[in-house]
Amino acid sequence: MSASRPTTTATPARPAGPGGGRPGGGPPGMAAMAGPPQKALNFGPSAKRLLGRLTPERAGVALVIVLAVVSVALNAIGPRLLGHGTDLIFEGVIGRQLPADVTKEQAVENLRAGDQDTFADMLAHMDVVPGQGVDFSALRSVLLGVLALYVGASLFMWLQAYLLNTIVQRTVFRLRSDVEDKIHRLPLRYFDANSRGDVLSRVTNDIDNVSQSLQQTMSQLLNSLLTVIGVLAMMVWISPLLALIALVTIPLSMVVTALIAKRSQKQFVAQWAHTGALNGQIEEAYTGHALVKVFGRQREVEQSFGAKNEELYQASFGAQFVSGLIMPAMFFLGNLNYVAVAVVGGLRVASGSLSLGEVQAFVQYTRQFTQPLTQLASMANLLQSGVASAERVFELLDEPEQVPDPATPATLDDQPRGRVEFEHVTFSYDPDQPLIEDLSLVAEPGRTVAIVGPTGAGKTTLVNLIMRFYELQGGHITIDGRDIAELSRDELRSNIGMVLQDTWLFGGTIRENLAYGDPTASEEQIRSAAEATYVDRFVHSLPDGYDTVIDEEGDNISAGEKQLLTIARAFLADPSILILDEATSSVDTRTEVLVQHAMAALRSDRTSFVIAHRLSTIRDADLILVMRDGAIVEQGSHAELLERRGAYFDLYNSQFAAPEVEEA
């Protein structure tokens, strides 16, 4: 899929509460939406580095941990105390059964005499006053205590989550800012050498993914870990024997989760591969819809879609079924625990070595115990994909940056004359493939230099070098005698205007886009630049005039009008040197005329480099450079070059009479 695919919307709500945790492997589909399961190449170091990004928030993180410890501790003590309440009630129940006129000891004796040994054992360990019912004042104080505990736990939990949210958001904010800053320090080579889709997906999808996994894992990770520890401590405290039983289920549940997760991981990979294949096919069939029809391939396309669709069905069924088993499996283990505790605990209560309240507390603990374990398991995937994304972002942040500007840069005159000279310039994108070698040329101030030649001849490369988008490998380029490498990039570029075929405008109003050329321009200056470049006329026909927002697709204005805007933008910048790349197509003929007039207006009195496609420009140029394979094969004026009857002559003629070309 293309990189511009909209990122999936965030999951609406994190299921919270006991048992509401995400099952391992992600709830079916959630993993499927988060993208293919990625694996970090260096999980450890990358995860550490990601955590390291929290360093500026050290104090906050410490506070979060303290708050989490407190709230988990309070929550963990709760059931124990509540169990004590149950005991008070139970004692009341038993006490009421006994005759009021005997002491507890006598009652125990009587029971033993009546062959009720088990009951007697239990009674012996209880705090019972025969004949007396539930001690409500004791119960009230216990329950009020528990209530206070729980309110406190929730309060601290909320504070913790609130603070953690702030920390995570600030960290993500900084990460985004760092990436943004980095973009502007990377050499252009980076953007040209890497696929645009890949770079875009690093700075958008990957950062989003990092931010989402940070948000979702940080709080859960901390709470789950602490809860496991706290609950375990309480269980051991109540009954080491029962705790041991519960502990047996931990490795068991881990093994089960791991087994399922491992299988489901494989299934998810398959599901992803098939989803990708099917989506590719859909994209292809829809984008090439007309071709499929006209070339009569509908039946074949539908057949192959059907086959891929069936494969996806099989794969996704496997993935969803297997991953869907984690939750029931954990639930089952929890239930097994419950049964074991109920039975063993029941026997222990009967024998008097445990109280009923303790068993009840224990049941609650086992419930609280399996749930964070499940959550931890489920977070593994999320964490893995988050760290993998972080790694890709870090890779970008680690890319070598462009050569810094000289410490004490030279400057150009306030009104540079604009004499550009190439002196023995050597350059290539790839050291193995020499492109420009020993190229020299001079553009005198105010003159127009037209560059013509087939694609790949190096026309755009000249632009890259003049703008210092790329560094020379030999020779010099000078402006008014100053080597451009001695200038700061800002100084150099603010003296050069550029109009490219690719009419890039940003998503803002027309006024803002024009002011891109000169942020200090007054409204009048903007208007007069717009008038000089034929922008004013069509802007007036738009309902919102200069406040019309250019949307991302730029549907509301035509390609030609966009071209005019880029010309006006350069006009407003008022540079002494111009670089123009003429549009070849998709500009309607009426606007085309305007574009040419506007370009002519822009060129006057400026040194201009024109990558030419039109004869009119070429004819008027002061100097025409015919390029082929990185070298200038001919140069001169239109008339001179025609006379020479060389490469230019051929090119020129090919535009008119279609020659009877022999077939190669």
Place this chain on the structure above:
Amino acid sequence: MLITLLRTYLRPYRRWLTAVVVLQFIGTLASLYLPSLNADIIDNGIARGDTAYIMRTGGWMLAATLLQITCTVGAVYFGAKTAMAFGRDVRAAIFHRVGEFSAREVGRFGAPSLITRNTNDVQQVQMLVLMSCTLLVTAPIMATGGVIMALREDVGLAWLLLICVPALVLGIALIVRRMVPGFRRMQERIDSVNRVMREQITGIRVVRAFVRERWEQSRFAVANTALTETSLYVGRLMALMFPWVMLIFNVSSVAVLWFGAGRVDDGQMQIGSLTAFLTYLIQILMSVMMATFMLVMVPRATVCAERIGEVLDTESSVVPPAEPVTSLPRSISLELRDAEFAYPGAESPVLRDISFTVEPGTTTAVVGSTGSGKTTLVNLVPRLIDATAGQVLAGGVDVRRLDPEVLRERIGLVPQKAYLFSGTVASNLRYGNPDATDDELWEALRIAQAADFVADMSEGLETPIAQGGTNVSGGQRQRLAIARALVRQPGIYLFDDSFSALDLATDARLRAALRPHTTDAAVVIVAQRISTVIDADQIVVLDDGAVVGLGTHDELLETCPTYAEIVESQLTAEEAA
């Protein structure tokens, strides 16, 4: 719409769905039975010191647990099967429907939107089905069952349910109600941060050329700050959720114990029932909570279902004839007779009163500014769209009476945007003629001026082509698309602005090579460049959907001001003469 979609496409899987419901029902009942058995252990076992009873009841609990897991696994199995089969069927239905669409419907939705509907939207609804099968089905069973069991234990405490459940639902609803728009806003802001990033990267040259890095950074900072604010807001709401749920759960337990104590003391209730009631209450609250979270998915799935429904409910505007003409002569002419095309409800037609004839062996060029209807005109011929008035005739037969396959077999189309399919150079060239020999492919490549670069490729004809043809340059893609049409050896050629990506010399050579190859064919060339059309047998000048000029280059220079204007814009007067 969601309901209709679900009803239609789940119908074949009624049995599986029934199995899901039955299994979940039994499973839930089994797990609901556990606390009740536990209560028995306490009341009849512990309180009486009967260890044998404890063991026996423990055995029952184990059995209930085993039954529960068996049922749940079965339910997950059938649930996953149903949901995935549902997804598969809806995807297939959409794909089939779009296959029938004419260019008009595809244009109306837009290819990217159709892709999203066929993939992401289906996935969303499929997710809802899956979640329903696992969680949404169990929630009401669990809640109802929990209530019944709780009442069985003790009716006197039932009023507690009436307070706890609404308190939980109200709290969550209040939070979620703020959170949903918050999430929407957050997504918008993520999009705008990403948009700024994307703009900066695609426009990196312009940004640097105009020395606007710092300005871009501040623009980004604004978007980033806005996003962070919303994320903080949503995060704060989320931070409330868990503590609130915990508070309700815990306070409920305390309340059950306090009010239960009185009833136990009065002898109205047994102590084991109290414990069981506590467990049931928690179970009820849990299922209510899960249901609340799941319901959040519904509005989103509804939107997706509506978008899917729109596609499925759209009929193609091009319908094949009932009794088609199935044969055409070897060489065919192309004629447009007063053809008109208008979008329904549009004020003015895109094309009107278009009449001209292209005889076999002749070339007709179509020129005109963007939006003048050139591509629409081309699309009329292979019936990618149908004329709303007038006729299009191929070989003298109205194209609407022809078998579409017979018609299209005779047409070689090179669309404006050269699009190649993933595969190899050869598989793309054979796209319209699977039986073509390698020699025929090379011949087509030679005419299309593509033989040189294909021969230079390491694997020649077998060189892999990426989806869309992104691994070859625009000009190469265009030439391959032209060769693909040539391999078909059609009777009618339609070149929709196919030469603009070529440089002038290649353009000229290609047209020269094409001529001997098309002696029997009717050729239509849509072009922007005058040099491309200058030697056509006739030139049709379109302006605003109407023919404003028809004739040769020289004739039109005299008679057609629009044409003269176009020529003027591209050539100086002297060169044009």
